[in-house]
Amino acid sequence: MKLPIKRLLLTFGLLLLAFLAVFLYINLHNPRDPLPETDQRAGMEADHLSRPWWEATTVYQVYPRSFQDSNGDGVGDIPGIISRLDHIRGLGFETIWFSPFFQSPQEDFGYDVSDYRSIAPEYGTMADVDSLIAQMHRRGMKAVFDLVLNHTSDEHPWFKESRASRDNPRANWYVWRDGQKGGPPNNWHNALGSGGWHYAPERGQWYYAAFLPFQPDLNWRNPEVKQAMFDMMRFWLDKGVDGFRLDIFNFIYEDELFRDNPRTLRYLPGPDMQKMNGQHRLHTLNHPQNAVLARELRDLLAEYGAPERFLVGEAFGRHPQLRRLLGDSADGLNLVFLFEMTHTLRWDAVFFREGIRTYEAFYPYPYSPTWVFSNHDGPRSITRLGDDEQKARLLALMQFTLRGVPFTYQGEEIGMRSGNIPLGQALDPLPAAIDYIPDFIRNSGLVFNRDNCRTPMQWGPGPNAGFTLPEARPWLPVQDNAAAAINVQAQEQAEGSLLHTYRKLLALRRQSLPLQWGSLQLLEGKDIPKDVLAYRRTYKKQVVEVYVNFGPEPVGLSAEGEGLLSVGEARLEGGRLQLGGLGGIVAGFELSE
Numbered sequence: 001m002k003l004p005i006k007r008l009l010l011t012f013g014l015l016l017l018a019f020l021a022v023f024l025y026i027n028l029h030n031p032r033d034p035l036p037e038t039d040q041r042a043g044m045e046a047d048h049l050s051r052p053w054w055e056a057t058t059v060y061q062v063y064p065r066s067f068q069d070s071n072g073d074g075v076g077d078i079p080g081i082i083s084r085l086d087h088i089r090g091l092g093f094e095t096i097w098f099s100p101f102f103q104s105p106q107e108d109f110g111y112d113v114s115d116y117r118s119i120a121p122e123y124g125t126m127a128d129v130d131s132l133i134a135q136m137h138r139r140g141m142k143a144v145f146d147l148v149l150n151h152t153s154d155e156h157p158w159f160k161e162s163r164a165s166r167d168n169p170r171a172n173w174y175v176w177r178d179g180q181k182g183g184p185p186n187n188w189h190n191a192l193g194s195g196g197w198h199y200a201p202e203r204g205q206w207y208y209a210a211f212l213p214f215q216p217d218l219n220w221r222n223p224e225v226k227q228a229m230f231d232m233m234r235f236w237l238d239k240g241v242d243g244f245r246l247d248i249f250n251f252i253y254e255d256e257l258f259r260d261n262p263r264t265l266r267y268l269p270g271p272d273m274q275k276m277n278g279q280h281r282l283h284t285l286n287h288p289q290n291a292v293l294a295r296e297l298r299d300l301l302a303e304y305g306a307p308e309r310f311l312v313g314e315a316f317g318r319h320p321q322l323r324r325l326l327g328d329s330a331d332g333l334n335l336v337f338l339f340e341m342t343h344t345l346r347w348d349a350v351f352f353r354e355g356i357r358t359y360e361a362f363y364p365y366p367y368s369p370t371w372v373f374s375n376h377d378g379p380r381s382i383t384r385l386g387d388d389e390q391k392a393r394l395l396a397l398m399q400f401t402l403r404g405v406p407f408t409y410q411g412e413e414i415g416m417r418s419g420n421i422p423l424g425q426a427l428d429p430l431p432a433a434i435d436y437i438p439d440f441i442r443n444s445g446l447v448f449n450r451d452n453c454r455t456p457m458q459w460g461p462g463p464n465a466g467f468t469l470p471e472a473r474p475w476l477p478v479q480d481n482a483a484a485a486i487n488v489q490a491q492e493q494a495e496g497s498l499l500h501t502y503r504k505l506l507a508l509r510r511q512s513l514p515l516q517w518g519s520l521q522l523l524e525g526k527d528i529p530k531d532v533l534a535y536r537r538t539y540k541k542q543v544v545e546v547y548v549n550f551g552p553e554p555v556g557l558s559a560e561g562e563g564l565l566s567v568g569e570a571r572l573e574g575g576r577l578q579l580g581g582l583g584g585i586v587a588g589f590e591l592s593e
Ligand SMILES: [Ca+2]
Pocket: 069, 070, 071, 072, 073, 074, 075, 076, 077, 122
């Protein structure tokens, strides 16, 4: 009688193992889309004078709260930004994207807007913003504002009115719905995988919030909402704003029929965020209607003529979904952020080669990829590279020489690290909002506290790193490492600093037609050592080649031209290139007839 029990246990054990294997596979495997066949060079011989400025621009992201405080309240502000414009211009950046400084209760630090047409008093006044735009234009710079179209703050007068009753003039401005059986209208999660519906007793109905509960989603299917938002955009375009960064653009439309999202065994969020916490967000994320809106917004900007204004979308999804937002005829958003490398940076040539190949295949001319390694939402790139400054230099070398628009987050140019603020002290509302995760997992560091990438900009070695007055208390603690060489002042004085590498790279890019406008071709073959990433940029007869040695050992290979800029040890002579460990070079030459 013992045998059957053993066999039963064995069968059960095997089944459990098989389920576990399938479960792990579903949760850890991130499927890749097949690369489309594209001719990367088609159309790229078009003269750059006929192409739009934003294709070749370089963008610096300012997070206003943490950039420069001018009045000692510990909060960065617009007069502070104006006083530091020459730092950004002096590095060589042309465009600045400002995280939101509009009127807001600041529960999500500006991504919860309560009035799109006025400025939060802690950041300054409308006159300050007018002056910011004017000061930038005087320096030949472009200003990109950050718009949250998907939702407002629950403090916005529109929402207060909307929630008051079912029959007020704005009753249909948000996504309202009757509950079902005493619960929410359907199973929709928010972006973080928690419940997306919230009950409002005033109306006896539920509102949907794709992000945090105090950020109710606007009902974009209501023509009045659309009109109000378009008018708001015209208000800023009339003031001379050169473009917009659009927050969580692919959360704007939801399913019109409010169908349940399908269940899935995927719990861990993948890079595309399409499935997580047991839900496939089929009806709430990447709705096809978002691509229609993208085209409408592009048309709206076109009303303003030349020079073209531009749109860059924050969107999460698979490349085919992101590409749809750019329009089938490149008539949607001008750019979308490609976020893959904001969470995964594998330090090897194959990783970057495959990344470049993917971006080139999905975003061939006239589309343009974006190169983003850090922003205000995730761990800083240098921290993910083990605080290795030489790797940070090579990363910048690639960022400014690849085809596409580079986005640099404030402080990357001095190698600012992610901070170390414990989760228990987080001002960031996000970690606490992921309510289905047990505390022991949350506290183990698996949930990132965004305060750590938002610590104040480090301008100098002195008190508060020059971010605010010495006696003031900054809104987030300044990192101790500012006293060492991780500050602007020290790096301005040190010829070989990371900051100088940025400045040289940006200067080189600005003088080089191939780096700004050229096609890109990966250089592969048996002459390229396995640790070396190599690519060529070509514009008409001008060629620039880039070689990066990811390995610790020196390598030699044949290469043409003369060195224009190098990082680490690199020597190019008589057709022979010697690269030291973690060495990189940009070389240039002209094609003969
Ligand atoms: Ca201030």
